[in-house]
Amino acid sequence: METGSWTSAGFLLLSALLSGCLCAYSPAQLDPLVFEEQLLWVSGAQGQVNTYRIPLITFTPQGSLLAIAEGRKSSSGDIGAKFIAVRRSTDKGNTWSPTAFIVDDGSFTDGLNLGSVVVDEEAGSVILIYSICFHLYHCKPASTMMVESWDDGLSWSRPKNLSVQLGVKAFAPGPGFGIQKRLDPAKGRLVVCGHGTIEGDGVFCILSDDHGETWRNGAALKSIPYNQPKKSQDFNPDECQPVELMDGSIMINVRNQNNYHCHCRIVVRSLDGGLTLPVEELFFDTALIDPAVAAGALQKDGVLYFTNPSSDQKRVNLTLRWSLTNGKTWENKAVQIWPGPSGYSCLTSLNGDSVEDQKYIFVIYEKGHKDIIETISFVKIHLYGGR
């Protein structure tokens, strides 16, 4: 008996030291439970918006949650005019503000597309990066745009055109979150990754070492054949979500657009703070079957979490998986969040020192009964089965 309790106390201490937090819970106790679910947006229910899509979620430096989505004005299609819609929660997702439209692209033929939200915890700001004219539909060139909030997501700056610094290139950030490096190499750096046009596709990262004042081009993992029309099963890395692991490397979980090698996720790592994505650090995670979609990933206290519609053909079965080995293996037990139509998803958690903040992660995803575009849903997950 005594030995047993010493062993588990030792394990708790070890995992607390490894994860850098004095956690009340250890990864061995993980038993995620869908604790609460709320619909944040319903397509067609509000006059000015036809369809809400591409949900992002983030914590803020002040401990609020921001839910962000495209409000597509006249159709569900990717092109066309849009708003950026934001709802804000200051009570950890229990209640939400009404929708604020923080960017309005007017009547653009090929309007804005989300996007990556990145929190600068050192500066205390929230940055949102999106594209306009990404599809070059009756417009050119494509531009990479940025807005920033210094007051916890209440007000936002006017859009700034980052293509002036980055050069003109079709770049669709995320969709998901960008990261601020918490560890070396390049501690403090903002890293936002996204993809290119369908022909000139690949994973591309942009970097800022001065809290979003200036940006430069970083790592690129190009599609093959590059800048040429693709065929089924060509290598075509697309929408992506970076996370920082506890060794300071950046792991990027990527949509495998043309199903190269498998109907599963591409995973690639940067060991130098987003400057390069070496092929040696690339693998296909056959455990993460995928219908070619934008997925969610998050690293919290040494555990890697992943959400996608877990099916190799269709966007159904939104599932949460978790890994205690940085994605080398996944725990057998997965949590099905929604069996029906489900699309893009994004994850976040609060980083406070409180035991409360260690217990939850938050998911936002596209959810429907007949089609994924019907609603945007917010889910609070209790990681320890409600204990």
Ligand SMILES: *[C@@H]1O[C@H](CO)[C@@H](O)[C@H](O)[C@H]1NC(C)=O
């Ligand atoms: C952004 O800057 C680029 C490069 O100067 C320019 O070509 C493009 O038209 C600008 N986009 C917008 C929306 O102003």
Ligand SMILES: *[C@@H]1O[C@H](CO)[C@@H](O)[C@H](O)[C@H]1NC(C)=O
């Ligand atoms: C949902 O996903 C889980 C995890 O991949 C899988 O075991 C299950 O068979 C899936 N269900 C359906 C109906 O596809």
